Amino acid sequence: MPTTETLTTDRILEATEEVLRRYGPAKATVVDVARVLGVSHGSVYRHFRTKAALREAVTARWLGRTEALLSEVTEGPARSAEEKLRAWLAGLFEAKRHKAGGDPELFATYSVLITEASDVVDEHLVVLVSQLTRIIEEGVRSGEFEASEPIAAAQAVFDATTRFHDPVHAPEWRRASIDDEFRAVCELLMRGLRA
Numbered sequence: 001m002p003t004t005e006t007l008t009t010d011r012i013l014e015a016t017e018e019v020l021r022r023y024g025p026a027k028a029t030v031v032d033v034a035r036v037l038g039v040s041h042g043s044v045y046r047h048f049r050t051k052a053a054l055r056e057a058v059t060a061r062w063l064g065r066t067e068a069l070l071s072e073v074t075e076g077p078a079r080s081a082e083e084k085l086r087a088w089l090a091g092l093f094e095a096k097r098h099k100a101g102g103d104p105e106l107f108a109t110y111s112v113l114i115t116e117a118s119d120v121v122d123e124h125l126v127v128l129v130s131q132l133t134r135i136i137e138e139g140v141r142s143g144e145f146e147a148s149e150p151i152a153a154a155q156a157v158f159d160a161t162t163r164f165h166d167p168v169h170a171p172e173w174r175r176a177s178i179d180d181e182f183r184a185v186c187e188l189l190m191r192g193l194r195a
Contacts, residue, residue, distance in 0.1 A: 007039055009057070012047055016058045021105050025112045030054065056120050059113045063124040066095045067131075074131045081139030082190055085157075088135060089186055092128070093164040100170040111167045129154050136193070145193040157189055 015036040019028045030051050034041040048054035073088045100107045114121050132154035139145030147153035163169045164182050172178060 007037065007043055007047070009047055011037065012044055012054070013058050013061050016054060017062075017106065020058070020109045020113075021103070024105070025055070025109050052116070055113055055116060059110060059116075060120045060124075062110055063120065066092065067124065067127050069095055070128065070131055074134055081135055081142055081144045082194075084135045084138070085132075085190070085193075086186055088131065089157075089161055089164070089189075090182075093161075093182055096165045096167065096170075097173045100167070100173060107167070107170070111170075114167065125158075129158050132157055139193065147193060153193065157193075160189060161185060 012033065015033050016028075018036055019032045022028075023032060030044050031041045033054070034044050037044070044054070048057060070088055070091050073084060073091050076084070076087075079087075099110075129151075133151050136145055136147055136150040136153050136157070140147055140150060145153075161182075163172065164178075164185070
């Protein structure tokens with residue numbers, strides 16, 4: 001049955017998430033997405049030239065949600081740089097953990113899609129490290145942090161916390177001790193950054 005709603009990029013991406021959740025990345029097709037939308041697959045291809053482009057867009061959208069959430073911390077109300085950094089790291093960990101536990105089918109699907117969309121992932125990592133850089137620069141300006149190279153410090157903080165945000169570590173996030181381990185790593189990082 002044809003749809004009467006305007007076909008938008010957001011509607012296509014929402015339908016693609018539904019199809020990926022239902023069939024997984026190996027079996028999901030553009031025809032399945034079109035069927036959910038009640039349109040021809042050609043209509044989907046008018047928005048996304050290839051299946052790969054559609055999969056990249058849905059991956060970018062998924063990663064973008066985390067970027068937006070963390071941007072609120074970075075740009076949020078005035079608080080100390082240390083408080084912002086702690087909130088940012090905790091926000092990233094919680095967002096990833098929530099995705100892994102709250103929608104395991106879609107998380108598993110995105111874990112596959114992320115390996116296909118390396119440019120999208122690289123751009124995502126640049127955004128995250130640039131957010132961290134802004135927080136560290138703020139801390140240097142306020143005298144809270146000491147970092148002669150804030151970009152390098154931000155990358156080091158990101159790398160040091162990989163265990164708490166890289167999907168490859170998702171099985172560890174269910175362990176009872178993980179929150180204590182996260183806090184210990186954060187405390188060590190704060191001590192290293194303090195002026």
